[in-house]
Amino acid sequence: MEFESLAIPEVVVIRPKVYSDARGFFMETFRQELFERYCGAYQFVQDNHSRSSQGILRGLHYQLEQPQGKLVRVTKGEVFDVAVDLRKSSPTFGHWVGRTLNEDNKELMWVPPGFAHGFYVISETADFQYKCTDYYAPHDEKVLLWSDPDLAIDWPLLSEHPLMSEKDLQGSLLENCITYGC
Numbered sequence: 001m002e003f004e005s006l007a008i009p010e011v012v013v014i015r016p017k018v019y020s021d022a023r024g025f026f027m028e029t030f031r032q033e034l035f036e037r038y039c040g041a042y043q044f045v046q047d048n049h050s051r052s053s054q055g056i057l058r059g060l061h062y063q064l065e066q067p068q069g070k071l072v073r074v075t076k077g078e079v080f081d082v083a084v085d086l087r088k089s090s091p092t093f094g095h096w097v098g099r100t101l102n103e104d105n106k107e108l109m110w111v112p113p114g115f116a117h118g119f120y121v122i123s124e125t126a127d128f129q130y131k132c133t134d135y136y137a138p139h140d141e142k143v144l145l146w147s148d149p150d151l152a153i154d155w156p157l158l159s160e161h162p163l164m165s166e167k168d169l170q171g172s173l174l175e176n177c178i179t180y181g182c
């Protein structure tokens with residue numbers, strides 16, 4: 001299992017060691033001791049699984065009072081996964097990092113609390129599974145607008161308009177968002 005910090009160093013990509021044989025493959029997808037060493041001493045309390053069609057964009061989501069760290073991966077298909085730093089005191093506040101996650105590279109991405117998170121589906125369908133460090137709290141959920149020009153996220157769009165929920169279409173610009181540490 002390898003850990004790689006991205007341009008925002010608290011966001012970490014994890015590459016599991018994959019053991020392939022005539023039956024298929026085996027890999028460990030989470031190991032607490034290594035996770036703590038490279039990402040921090042977090043505990044996970046909720047696991048999620050969503051399925052999306054090509055061209056869907058989910059996000060960018062964050063919870064303000066109950067921030068969630070998310071350990072995400074794709075078990076079928078391919079997505080472009082994005083984390084935006086919303087920690088006001090951070091030198092990378094307002095910056096984003098993105099990574100292509102798919103069923104072949106089997107990478108996981110650690111998105112710490114204090115970040116907005118979203119993804120865009122590149123394959124025909126994608127199964128997206130993730131562990132969260134806090135519970136879903138709908139009253140606390142905020143949506144940062146995926147297309148905010150100040151963020152300038154380089155989404156690998158397959159068509160001009162991604163398919164999105166009504167909630168996500170009405171996300172807020174970063175300049176109007178309440179962020180962490182304000």
Ligand SMILES: Cc1cn([C@H]2C[C@H](O)[C@@H](COP(=O)(O)OP(=O)(O)O[C@H]3O[C@@H](C)C(=O)[C@@H](O)[C@H]3O)O2)c(=O)[nH]c1=O
Nearest residue numbers: 048050058059060061062068070117118119135136165
């Ligand atoms: C996220 C979530 C949703 N739900 C319910 C609420 C709603 O009826 C339905 C669909 O919810 P949403 O439209 O918010 O699902 P979705 O857009 O997939 O939300 C997710 O997006 C990605 C980008 C994230 O980062 C996640 O943390 C989460 O916010 O599922 C739960 O019961 N528990 C949960 O943890």
